[in-house]
Amino acid sequence: MTEMNLLLQYCNQHNLGEQLTFSLRTPPNISDTTVHLVIQHNDILQLIPTDVALQANQTSYKIEITGTSAGHSEVAVNSTNPHIDVAHAFMRVKVYKSNILDILSFTIGWVYFIAWSISFYPQIYTNYKRRSVVGLNFDFLVLNIVGFALYSVFNLGLFAVPEIEQEYFERYPRGLNPVKVNDIVFAVHAFAATLLTIIQCFLYERADQKVSMVARIILGIYSLFIAVSVVLSSVNVIHWLDFLYYCSYVKLSITLIKYIPQAYMNYKRKSTMGWSIGNILLDFTGGILSMLQMILDSYNYNDWVSIFGDPTKFGLGLFSVIFDIFFMIQHYLLYKNCNYEETPTLPDHDECDTDEDDK
Numbered sequence: 001m002t003e004m005n006l007l008l009q010y011c012n013q014h015n016l017g018e019q020l021t022f023s024l025r026t027p028p029n030i031s032d033t034t035v036h037l038v039i040q041h042n043d044i045l046q047l048i049p050t051d052v053a054l055q056a057n058q059t060s061y062k063i064e065i066t067g068t069s070a071g072h073s074e075v076a077v078n079s080t081n082p083h084i085d086v087a088h089a090f091m092r093v094k095v096y097k098s099n100i101l102d103i104l105s106f107t108i109g110w111v112y113f114i115a116w117s118i119s120f121y122p123q124i125y126t127n128y129k130r131r132s133v134v135g136l137n138f139d140f141l142v143l144n145i146v147g148f149a150l151y152s153v154f155n156l157g158l159f160a161v162p163e164i165e166q167e168y169f170e171r172y173p174r175g176l177n178p179v180k181v182n183d184i185v186f187a188v189h190a191f192a193a194t195l196l197t198i199i200q201c202f203l204y205e206r207a208d209q210k211v212s213m214v215a216r217i218i219l220g221i222y223s224l225f226i227a228v229s230v231v232l233s234s235v236n237v238i239h240w241l242d243f244l245y246y247c248s249y250v251k252l253s254i255t256l257i258k259y260i261p262q263a264y265m266n267y268k269r270k271s272t273m274g275w276s277i278g279n280i281l282l283d284f285t286g287g288i289l290s291m292l293q294m295i296l297d298s299y300n301y302n303d304w305v306s307i308f309g310d311p312t313k314f315g316l317g318l319f320s321v322i323f324d325i326f327f328m329i330q331h332y333l334l335y336k337n338c339n340y341e342e343t344p345t346l347p348d349h350d351e352c353d354t355d356e357d358d359k
Contacts, residue, residue, distance in 0.1 A: 033053075033054045033079060033080075033081040033084065034051055034052065034053045034054070035051070035052050035054065035077050035079045035084075035086070036050060036051050036052075036077070036078045036079070037049075037050045037051070037052070037063065037075055037077060037078075038075070038076045038077070038078055039073060039074075039075055040073045040075070040076070041071060041073040043068065043069055043071075044067065044068060044069050044070075044071040044072070044073040044095055045065060045066070045068065045073050045093055045095070046065070046066045046068050047063055047064070047065055047075065048063070048064045048066075049063065065093065067093070067095030068095075069302065070095050070096055070097045070300065070302035071094075071095055071301060071302045071303060072092065072094050072095075072301060072303060073092075073093050073095075074090055074091070074093070075090060075091050075092075075093065076089065077089040077090065094301060095301070096300045097299070097300050097301075098300060101296055101300040102300060104296065105293050105296045105297055108292060108293045108296070109293055111289055112285070112287075112289035112290045112293070113182060113186065113286075115282045115283075115285045115289065116186065116190075116282070116283065116286035117186060117189060117190075118282060119279050119282035119283045119286065120190065120194065120197070120279065121193070122276040122277075122278025122282070123197060123275075123278070123279045124193065124197055124200065125276075125278075126274070126278075127197065127200045127204055128200070130204075130274070131204050131205060132204050132205040132206070132274065133200055133201045133204050133205070133206045133274065134205060134206060134207045134209065134273075134274050135269070135271070135272070135273050135274015136197075136201075136209075136262075136274050136275055137209075137261045137262040137265045137275075138209055138210060138212075138215075139212050139214070139215035139261035140258055140259065140261050140262045141194065141197060141198050141201065142198075142215060142219060143218070143219075143254050143257065143258040143261075144254075145191065145194040145195060145198060146219060146222060146250075146254060147250070147251045147254035147255065147258065148190040148191040148194055148251075149191055150226070150247040150248070150251045150254075151187045151247075151248070151251045152184070152187040152188050152191050154187075154244045154245075154247045154248045154251070155179045155187050156184060156187075156188075157240070157243075157244045157247075158178070158179045159177065159179040159180075159181075159183075159184055160184075163240070164240050164241055164244065165177060167239050167240065167241040168241055212261070215261065218257075222250050222254075225246070225250065226246070226250065229242075229243045229247075230243065255319070255320065256316070256319060259320075259323040259327075262275060262327075263326060263327065263330070266327070266330050266335065267330070270334075270335055270338050271338040272327070272331040272335055272338075275327075277327070277331045277332075280324050280327045280328060280331070281328075283320065283324055284321060284324035284325070284328070287317050287318075287320050287321040287324060288321060291314060291317050291318065291321070294314055294317075
């Protein structure tokens, strides 16, 4: 069976009303066949022509495409010739309302990527400057490093393991690999930065702080779940792609709970001393910009379903921002004048000096 490929010659993303040309490429020596181009959403795209008569001595056909409204659409190929395989002959087209908004969204994406990437370092610097990790919750750290470890496994597995990537494309024939290089860089960097913070916990003063029994039980449940998933994948009960998805689900659940121990610890101590507010401010900046980018893209591509139809990403970003706001309230309002003298043991409540400025 002959395979025919549909190749977009220029770009699959263009402005509303803009007219572009793409190429339909076919193997040689195919004739007496007419193929029909099928548009998923006729209100978004217009093609000229929609029927192409294949010639024996021609392998490329120019087709004009015009965006008539903002949105996403696919263009597929139908053929009545049983000797032509058109299963992989398709393309995706994104039509946006404003090129300026598209550039702004791209810029915002890099800004929040940088904000999130450097958000780990204020805490590392605070620990180094104080030579102490008193006030930094260990449950938060262990949950964080497990989450980023699993996030790294997911990204590296789907991006760098050809067999798993092939599983993905077999399951989603018209899908695109959702993992990009910057996803891998962020995940691995976040894991390394969190690991460095944990190493500081062994080097600096930590009083009587330790990982709680609750956190150990949670980590035990996660470990058992991941171990069982590895075994099931190894004996081909489930696909390795499913294993990666399970890793991502655990990461999402960790994101929902990881801030709770630190927030409770601040409340119990009536102080945020030892917990870097710089980390929170950068995380808050990244979270706000991430949601802003999603809103801009939804408006620009008329794709509000990406937020309201699948609210997981937006909801997790909003959840993190809410916790960041709570931490800022603790630091700047509730406990702004509360400090403590570092001692070999961590007191239940720190001394609050209302006459001193916030440090």
